[in-house]
Amino acid sequence: MVSGAAAPIVGLMTEPVLTFTDRGIYCPAGDFFIDPWRPVDRALITHGHADHARPGHTHYLATDAALPVMRHRLGEITAQGIAYGETRQIGGAQVSFHPAGHIPGSAQIRVEVAGEVWVVSGDYKTTPDGLCEPFEPVRCHSFISECTFGLPVFKWHDQRSVASEINAWWAANRAAGRFSLLGAYSLGKAQRLLSLLEPQGPILTHGAVEATNAILRDQGYTLPDTTHVTPALNPKEVPGALVIAPPSALGSQWARRFRPASTGFASGWMRLRGIRRRRAMDRGFVISDHADWDGLHAAIRDTGAENIYVTHGYTDIFARWLNERGWNAQVVPTEFGGEEEDSAPAEAAE
């Protein structure tokens, strides 16, 4: 499925370490798939987001830290856990998982066959967020990288400055007698935001967010105290509260009990004014769990890889840029998030 030239071949190997099939990224030597989008026998999963961890596979392998959320989201699955850095032999392939810094438990997957190393990035960010296991560069020959934000207009500000923006917004809303309704994806972004809030009043959560909170707390991740919004909750008793909910809930009946309110949305897409305005929220906070332009470059450089396969995001543009800068870069079509805003459809259902 690689467009254009076939994947590079090292030594006398007749088959590349990883190939691109219509079911997903496949390792012939180990007979397994990585983040496949159609049901397969053996699936290695980088992280629990819906476009990477899909239902219907016979066997799952993921980091110990990623599994609890996956079990919660996928129900009964046959799954094995693996520690970060631990090496496991699967058929003719040696496999290990390394922190991707995207969300708690997220991993890049390193696959080595006969001395040749490929790494699948999954989703990643290079700057530490204080909550999830920080990104770790892994040396390899070929790197399969996401590039959701692979344009030079995407540059993130320091996390502390975004945190103070959010805290100041909350404080101003409290002073004005308003609720602060903050939209964020229920797995990852919501918990990262929670960890950035300065305690200044009650923090309320939507059920989808709270379910993930409970799982992560059990695993030992530190989150501030939160209150699950139930029908019994009387908004009058929690004036000035900050409410975290998936974006789809913010426009729904569910959010209407919190009035008056200022609405905000936290996402890398908020960097673009057009998208910010389309969301029709009062505030857009630019904070992402994906690497920005500089982060993508740092990651690619630090792998030492010559061959770069770019998947979801601005792939055509990013690949052209990499090729001009001396890499051998190709676009690989996948069914991950794609060019869409990072709203996994599963979010709406929760």
Add this chain to the structure above:
Amino acid sequence: MKDFAALFSAIDQTTRTTAKTKALAEYFGHASDDDKLWTIALFSGRRPRRAVTTTDLRAWAAEEAGIPLWLLEDCYPIVGDLAETIALLLPPPETVSDLSLSHWIGELRALHDIAPEDRPARIRAAWAQLDETERFLFNKLITGGFRIGVSRKLMTRALAEATGQDEAVLAHKLMGSWTPDRTSYHALIEAEDPAADQSRPYPFYLAYQLDDPAAELGSPQDWQAEWKWDGIRGQVILRGGETHVWSRGEELMTDRFPELTRAADFLPMGTVFDGEIVTWDGTQPMPFNSLQQRIGRKTVPKKLLKEAPVILLAYDLLEDQGQDLRDTPLRDRRARLEALLADLPPEAPLRASPVIGFDSWDGLAQTRAEARAHRAEGVMLKRRDSPYLSGRKKGDWWKWKLEPLTVDAVMIYAQQGSGRRANLFTDFTFAVWKGNELVPFTKAYSGLTDAEFDRITTWVRRNTQARFGPVRQVTPEHVFEIAFEGIHESPRHKSGIALRFPRMARWRQDKPIDEANTLEDLRDMLSTYG
């Protein structure tokens, strides 16, 4: 620039009109007169003279950002705004300064007087001391089109709050051809100026569409009905020996419609008409496409003057003998209008737009159904005792348009929008059947909800068959009901027809593509309505 940037942020960070008005009123309360004047200018569609071309600006920005030009060009449609794209790409500023909005506008103006090779350095020096938001605004001053969520109406209201002046009076002061280069805040806003700009138009009174049953408007005797023409709304002003023609978009169009200047040969000075500019065949308006040929031309060739002559179908008299009539009831204004225009010879470029007599709402509904035969889009309803208000107001004027014509068509091409619609597929090309072939016949951009655009965007990405630059050819699968106001012959289009104001009325997810209309259906409509 800091306080102007803070104003922008305050406006940009809220969706509430009251909060925007408050922020703007506060700004008008403390900004310098020069900054206020420029802020009023920018939010009423005025802009500094273009100092550099956007081609140059792109090249300098790419160089400053350390990226090839193609990469900047590729980012632009995704961001949707050139000023913003550049602001996001530039490296962080080296120093900070707090020079005023009018300082930076002065700096841009000064570029005209320096050698072209010295200009990039001046722009770079500006970028080097402005933060991201300030750069965006600075770039906006260069690229023009200062639309940042503040309508002129909102700005006028804020100015009224800040100055304590009446909103309608201010709206009138802000009309016309003033520029910040040739006036001052004091002269424009504060001074009592009896010798106001002779060409200054009155703010137009705009009607809402009537959605409720007409019978709810009360007794027919209280209402005046007229045809709603499909032309250009305009004001013809006779003052100081000259004629001035203004469009509703406040563009001075006197040169485009030289026929209308002859009004001065037939009518006294101190007269202002509101009406519809239409092309005229001697007895009725010609189809809109003949007027379209006239709109685009600043100077009109003789042949076109002959083929597509314009007149004003006047429906209101705003000034008579130098006296502002806007507070006079419509019935009296109408009487004076008719008296003025009654005895004009046929070669005069003005006529009174006729009043439609009716004694019941049902009767009027029947007359309205014949609107297309009169080359009208429907009827206007105006309360006989109403004054001439300013802006769009409910209650006294209503437009009661015909239901639009519709066809079911298949989407075949899609293209991304810009600005608020950047990154979203919103611009579509539609086709109808000609035998087994789908023939494109119109584009449409509006009519769907944001949620529908989101869904269709996801679908387009997964169903792209080919790309032609920014245009994607998609699998013919979706049928949309296209609504439009008129249809006419057009040799320039492959289908041979062109539509007036096409938009998507509905996404017909219930319809398979073989149930879409045919080119023959469109030809039938053309012979009935064209």
